[in-house]
Amino acid sequence: MAGFGAANLLYSQGIRPKLYELRARPGGLTSSFNFGNGFVFDEGIHISFSKHDDVKRLFAESTQHKYETGQVYCNNYWKGHWIKHPAQVNLHGLPTDLVIACIGDFIEASKIENPIIKNYQDWLLAAFGRTFAETFPMVYTRKYHTTDAANMSTDWLGPRLYRPKLEEMLRGALEHEPLDVFYVNEFRYPTEGGFESFIKGFYAKAEVHCDHEVTRIDMRDKALYFKNGTRASFENLISSIPLPKLVPLIVDAPTDVREAASRLACTQFVVVNIGLSRPLDMKPQWSYFYDEDIPFARVSYRGNLSSRNVPPGCDALQAEIYFSEKYRPLQGPPDDWIEPTIDALIKCGIVANRDEVIHKSTIWSPFGNVIFDLDRAAAVNTVHGFLRDIGINYCGRFGEWGYIWTDHAFMSGENAAKAALRAHDRETATLETLS
Numbered sequence: 001m002a003g004f005g006a007a008n009l010l011y012s013q014g015i016r017p018k019l020y021e022l023r024a025r026p027g028g029l030t031s032s033f034n035f036g037n038g039f040v041f042d043e044g045i046h047i048s049f050s051k052h053d054d055v056k057r058l059f060a061e062s063t064q065h066k067y068e069t070g071q072v073y074c075n076n077y078w079k080g081h082w083i084k085h086p087a088q089v090n091l092h093g094l095p096t097d098l099v100i101a102c103i104g105d106f107i108e109a110s111k112i113e114n115p116i117i118k119n120y121q122d123w124l125l126a127a128f129g130r131t132f133a134e135t136f137p138m139v140y141t142r143k144y145h146t147t148d149a150a151n152m153s154t155d156w157l158g159p160r161l162y163r164p165k166l167e168e169m170l171r172g173a174l175e176h177e178p179l180d181v182f183y184v185n186e187f188r189y190p191t192e193g194g195f196e197s198f199i200k201g202f203y204a205k206a207e208v209h210c211d212h213e214v215t216r217i218d219m220r221d222k223a224l225y226f227k228n229g230t231r232a233s234f235e236n237l238i239s240s241i242p243l244p245k246l247v248p249l250i251v252d253a254p255t256d257v258r259e260a261a262s263r264l265a266c267t268q269f270v271v272v273n274i275g276l277s278r279p280l281d282m283k284p285q286w287s288y289f290y291d292e293d294i295p296f297a298r299v300s301y302r303g304n305l306s307s308r309n310v311p312p313g314c315d316a317l318q319a320e321i322y323f324s325e326k327y328r329p330l331q332g333p334p335d336d337w338i339e340p341t342i343d344a345l346i347k348c349g350i351v352a353n354r355d356e357v358i359h360k361s362t363i364w365s366p367f368g369n370v371i372f373d374l375d376r377a378a379a380v381n382t383v384h385g386f387l388r389d390i391g392i393n394y395c396g397r398f399g400e401w402g403y404i405w406t407d408h409a410f411m412s413g414e415n416a417a418k419a420a421l422r423a424h425d426r427e428t429a430t431l432e433t434l435s
């Protein structure tokens with residue numbers, strides 16, 4: 001996304017940039033996988049909920065205006081109960097003692113007007129009270145971010161503490177509403193080809209070189225070296241390579257910058273793709289899972305994004321299981337997670353039995369979500385300062401090292417391209433002055 005955001009902007013200025021990609025195909029995290037049997041899977045659930053008109057227009061044009069629109073609807077699973085989203089204001093149906101404890105603790109927490117918040121755990125306890133925080137989001141944090149809430153900062157949450165109103169909580173605990181009434185946001189998803197179709201329209205705007213893993217960057221000679229033995233020179237460099245990978249590639253990167261980059265943590269994930277021989281009776285696009293004995297944090301329902309993601313009369317789902325090098329390294333091959341996932345899907349009642357599973361596969365993603373642990377802020381500052389000094393225009397989710405979505409990744413690439421153009425203009429002006 002970020003690479004093609006940069007390419008699209010440069011192309012509009014009459015430049016067709018060279019784009020080097022490690023994998024055998026472009027697309028990065030927004031790649032889609034067609035298994036040739038009618039099932040199309042993305043790399044974890046991807047929908048576009050962009051509010052930016054330019055991005056919406058460009059994505060729409062990329063699909064020749066063939067996209068689905070829908071309302072986001074998701075729900076939660078906890079120990080055999082399906083709960084409307086967001087869970088904190090939809091406690092109806094949970095065990096009575098748990099509901100009483102959640103509400104009681106919430107009232108106690110609400111009495112503290114200006115709570116001291118040093119980390120995400122403090123934030124959760126202050127916002128929701130101890131019982132709810134410990135039963136739901138603190139467990140989910142371990143599953144999704146692979147570390148404890150106490151080890152995470154709050155700078156990804158925005159400036160304000162969100163606290164539901166007591167009335168909202170009581171109403172959600174007392175009233176039973178049908179599970180399918182919570183709609184929050186409109187989304188778009190390509191009709192055909194999976195999420196990647198939103199980006200395919202940009203591929204021709206760059207000279208794309210796949211199977212080109214950058215292994216060395218020499219800023220003095222302005223040269224890139226690749227694992228396949230080739231070399232390329234450049235005038236200006238834009239990078240969306242994840243910062244912990246990027247810094248060690250740079251010739252003569254100082255030790256303190258290397259150390260800072262090595263402190264940055266990111267989740268990795270295995271998605272388990274399951275194709276079923278029948279349509280699913282699930283209305284949401286995705287569900288969150290809180291139980292610690294269920295391996296996945298989230299499951300998405302492929303046919304609810306576009307019917308073309310699945311063969312006629314069939315359906316599919318995708319489970320996301322999170323790891324991280326720093327906190328929970330993956331042990332063994334990703335395919336080891338297929339059978340435990342099917343077991344858990346059967347336990348939750350989503351899959352009836354193994355006979356209806358007609359496709360199973362996995363995708364491994366080495367970079368998922370940036371972990372906002374307590375090391376992040378200082379380490380990012382150090383790395384970004386160095387990259388600015390040597391003139392590498394970093395961009396994207398893993399260049400910015402933030403919790404950014406596809407539209408922001410695309411715009412981040414555009415901004416990096418503008419910075420590269422400004423640098424080019426400055427260099428040209430300096431050369432003219434010298435001559």
Ligand SMILES: Cc1cc2nc3c(=O)[nH]c(=O)nc-3n(C[C@H](O)[C@H](O)[C@H](O)COP(=O)(O)OP(=O)(O)OC[C@H]3O[C@@H](n4cnc5c(N)ncnc54)[C@H](O)[C@@H]3O)c2cc1C
Nearest residue numbers: 001002022028029044046047213214368396397404405406
């Ligand atoms: C599970 C999940 C679900 C998400 N859901 C949504 C969603 O619903 N909506 C939404 O808007 N966003 C979503 N996002 C976020 C979205 O995926 C990202 O914001 C966006 O795709 C990031 O794009 P990028 O170009 O910055 O990074 P990437 O797509 O990671 O691109 C970086 C590229 O650099 C390449 N690379 C790495 N090292 C090298 C090297 N040494 N040499 C050459 N190339 C290299 C990689 O192969 C990759 O292609 C989700 C993210 C995840 C993990």
